[in-house]
Amino acid sequence: MFAYIVRRLFLMLVTLFGISVIIFVLLRVVPGNIVDILFDAAGFVDPADKANLERELGLSQPIVIQYLHWIGGLLHGDLGYSYVSEKPALEEILPRIPITARLAGLALLFSASIGIPLGVISAVHQGSKLDYALRVVSLSGLSLPSFWLGLLILMASVSLFGSMPIFNPNPKTWLEALTIYAVPAMAVGFRSAALTMRITRSSMLEILRQDYIRTARAKGASEASVNYHHALKNAVLPVITVIGIEAAFLIGGLIVTETVFNIPGIARFLVEALRWRDYPIVQNLVMFIAVVVVVVNFIVDMLYAAIDPRIRFGD
Amino acid sequence: MRSVQALAVAVLSVLAISDVSRAAEPKSGGIFRIYHRDSPGSASIHEGATYSVNIPFMPIFNNLVIFDQHIAQNSVSTIRPELAESWAWSGDNKTLTFKLRKDVKWHDGKPFTSADVKCTFDMLMGKSQQKFRQNPRKSWYDQVEEVTTNGDDEASFKLKRPQPALLSLLASGYSPVYPCHVSPAEMRTKPIGTGPFKFVEFKANESIKLTKNPDYFKKGLPYLDGIEFTIIPNRSTAILGFVSGKFDMTFPTEVSIPLLKDVKSQDPTAVCVVEPNNVSTNIIINSTAPPFNNLDIRRALALALDRKAFIQIMFEGQGDIGGTMEPAPDGLWAMPKDMLESIPGYGPDVEKNREEARKLMQKAGYGPDKHLQIKVSTRNIAVYRDPAIILIDQIKSIYIDAELDVVDTAQWFPKIARKDYSLGLNLTGNAVDEPDQSFYENYACGSERNYTNYCNKDIEKLFDQQSEETDLDKRKKLVWEIDKKLQEDVARPIIFHARTATCWKPYVKNVTIMSNSSYNGYRYEDVWLDK
Numbered sequence: 001m002f003a004y005i006v007r008r009l010f011l012m013l014v015t016l017f018g019i020s021v022i023i024f025v026l027l028r029v030v031p032g033n034i035v036d037i038l039f040d041a042a043g044f045v046d047p048a049d050k051a052n053l054e055r056e057l058g059l060s061q062p063i064v065i066q067y068l069h070w071i072g073g074l075l076h077g078d079l080g081y082s083y084v085s086e087k088p089a090l091e092e093i094l095p096r097i098p099i100t101a102r103l104a105g106l107a108l109l110f111s112a113s114i115g116i117p118l119g120v121i122s123a124v125h126q127g128s129k130l131d132y133a134l135r136v137v138s139l140s141g142l143s144l145p146s147f148w149l150g151l152l153i154l155m156a157s158v159s160l161f162g163s164m165p166i167f168n169p170n171p172k173t174w175l176e177a178l179t180i181y182a183v184p185a186m187a188v189g190f191r192s193a194a195l196t197m198r199i200t201r202s203s204m205l206e207i208l209r210q211d212y213i214r215t216a217r218a219k220g221a222s223e224a225s226v227n228y229h230h231a232l233k234n235a236v237l238p239v240i241t242v243i244g245i246e247a248a249f250l251i252g253g254l255i256v257t258e259t260v261f262n263i264p265g266i267a268r269f270l271v272e273a274l275r276w277r278d279y280p281i282v283q284n285l286v287m288f289i290a291v292v293v294v295v296v297n298f299i300v301d302m303l304y305a306a307i308d309p310r311i312r313f314g315d
Numbered sequence: 316m317r318s319v320q321a322l323a324v325a326v327l328s329v330l331a332i333s334d335v336s337r338a339a340e341p342k343s344g345g346i347f348r349i350y351h352r353d354s355p356g357s358a359s360i361h362e363g364a365t366y367s368v369n370i371p372f373m374p375i376f377n378n379l380v381i382f383d384q385h386i387a388q389n390s391v392s393t394i395r396p397e398l399a400e401s402w403a404w405s406g407d408n409k410t411l412t413f414k415l416r417k418d419v420k421w422h423d424g425k426p427f428t429s430a431d432v433k434c435t436f437d438m439l440m441g442k443s444q445q446k447f448r449q450n451p452r453k454s455w456y457d458q459v460e461e462v463t464t465n466g467d468d469e470a471s472f473k474l475k476r477p478q479p480a481l482l483s484l485l486a487s488g489y490s491p492v493y494p495c496h497v498s499p500a501e502m503r504t505k506p507i508g509t510g511p512f513k514f515v516e517f518k519a520n521e522s523i524k525l526t527k528n529p530d531y532f533k534k535g536l537p538y539l540d541g542i543e544f545t546i547i548p549n550r551s552t553a554i555l556g557f558v559s560g561k562f563d564m565t566f567p568t569e570v571s572i573p574l575l576k577d578v579k580s581q582d583p584t585a586v587c588v589v590e591p592n593n594v595s596t597n598i599i600i601n602s603t604a605p606p607f608n609n610l611d612i613r614r615a616l617a618l619a620l621d622r623k624a625f626i627q628i629m630f631e632g633q634g635d636i637g638g639t640m641e642p643a644p645d646g647l648w649a650m651p652k653d654m655l656e657s658i659p660g661y662g663p664d665v666e667k668n669r670e671e672a673r674k675l676m677q678k679a680g681y682g683p684d685k686h687l688q689i690k691v692s693t694r695n696i697a698v699y700r701d702p703a704i705i706l707i708d709q710i711k712s713i714y715i716d717a718e719l720d721v722v723d724t725a726q727w728f729p730k731i732a733r734k735d736y737s738l739g740l741n742l743t744g745n746a747v748d749e750p751d752q753s754f755y756e757n758y759a760c761g762s763e764r765n766y767t768n769y770c771n772k773d774i775e776k777l778f779d780q781q782s783e784e785t786d787l788d789k790r791k792k793l794v795w796e797i798d799k800k801l802q803e804d805v806a807r808p809i810i811f812h813a814r815t816a817t818c819w820k821p822y823v824k825n826v827t828i829m830s831n832s833s834y835n836g837y838r839y840e841d842v843w844l845d846k
Contacts, residue, residue, distance in 0.1 A: 032725025038356065038449055039728060053448060084356055085519050086504055092519065151551055158559045158581070166547075166556060169521070262547045262556075264521040272354060272520050277725060 019290040034083040080280035100265035104250035110189035119200025141194025150260035184261040203235035244300035252289035345844035351544040357503035364451040373837040376491030376508035387830040408477035415468040429464035434495035480751035488835040511537035511840035538843035564819035575816040587818040592833040599739040611675040613805040617660040618672035635812040638798040645830040672713040690720040693740040703740040748831035769806040822846040
């Protein structure tokens, strides 16, 4: 087990190194840099001014030197300066992480607390009207684009309550604080809940046909005990995998939700930074998201062993 | 005629609203909440080339002179003193001298002097040690020989030749005076001005906050305690925010005509004005390479345009047809209607124009059996893409099959600069309704923004002639002649001039939207909230 963990940690480092190289190179392969954008906004290209600015920002250095400069800084906690705001990248990124984390956390909570029970109910009542109704709900969750759902929610809020739950950095009441996160979390969590529900349902259906479930029933175990204690515990592994993937997605993939609800989280910031070719921000944000994805995957793998004692990691 | 009447009614309504609001006694206090359409690249107006920078940061500064903030049509007669108490031209019209106010302090408490004026314009002319990261309006000051000072309260602009337009350029929202003691880098992140509002914070992609300057040199102003801009790039969310009351005003001139209907239906109390914004949608042609190095094909292209159709489709009829200068009645320099309609392609009979265009195409070797295949390049932004698609449809009628080539915004100007296009759809905004700004910037030989490299030395002589002319009527006639020639030369065919709307809540008082520029009307020193 210990050797496995060490190997996984080593692989995590290799993965992160690979990602750092890929993102660094890809950013520079994409046509245009911050200087092009600035001069684009100004409406003309003066080669001398452009060259000066490129030199000032270190963009005229060889790509390897630029990479080593970035990685060297990263290892010392120096993330560089944003080309656009001219503030330290850390100062720009750090305040946005809790915002996205809160939103993603609430969305996951919504997804799991709705998706898993409904998935179980749907599987247990397979073929019933309730099952069909829940499957329609889950299909609509997967089909509805979250930006559209978000806009519908906003329009309904304005029409019914005369206000809308868009982001406010200084909410006046706890209810407002909850609303500005909970409503977008529901909008994005609906799709996630639908996915969780479908995975839970199919996994439960497979487990409910196993011999040991029949044995448990034959031994007189209650339906609830059979469904939630014996079946769900064994059906939950693929669900955990999906939740893990969703968690990783939600950290960097909330661009549409953050845009519609005007939430200043990292996904919107990343897209905006990409638009400006603000390399220090993009590189560091992508690395942050990569670390989250890798760590979440690692935790999910560890959870497998904790939940299912049959799983052993080979040394 | 009906559109003229509608316009007159709209103008009178706005004047009436303005008069009513001005009749009431202004109240102090309150935060003016506006949404912003995007996150500006910096807070430095001199380094910006978009009104995304002017609107939030203009309230921080003052100019030497400024266009009257309550007269929609900017002109020389509406220029008012600001940091200058008065100004005077020398007898030979080659020196413009400003007497400066003595009671002005920067937001950090340091006194404003003539040295700050010299610093600012030396930097704009590229003559100082300190440099802007980018300096998009350097060409505005091409005719300024030097800026001199006489004591702390007098500054003079010495010109190489008379240029009456200089005063208008100095009155633009793009011409604030910067402090000598603050570096350009600091001005991009924490600007310091002398204006009615002080900078508080700028959180990229989030918000911009300004607070009242209690030591503003105009006593009793500003009325507002502050201004807050919330950055909302999603237009639907932003409009819903305005309708629900989260904002007191929309981002100026950012409400399209179709969206205006939504706003008015959801909030019938909203005060909305539709104004031209002196932005033309035009075609840039690469005349250095085939097929558009053939003048006949360029002329055919100009003849194929159905300008009214563009305006009808995109703005439900609320747009204007004109040349380079903004059309009348809002534009000061527009050609008379009969002169405009005498230009090939501007006549009302579109089918007749196109028949002529087809003949020119056939002369160039194209016809029903041999279509010309080209790409129409444009930026990947809706206001560029939409007219490009209509253009592609229209030029089908003259045997041109075009494909839309959408270019990432970062690549647009580099692509144009290296002439890697044959036909492009472009938008040109004018900060001041002033021929010097428009002609030299867009059509002078060698100008950095003359993307098509159009160069006609004869017309350039006329540019200088009109620029030096101090008699307004004579200058106007020269400007008309130039504009007509530019259209006849198919230098950069102008398709239309757009109109857009701005809305605010009825309790917002003293807001005026300019009708011949989107860059000059955001000082907000006497805006107040009646609630």
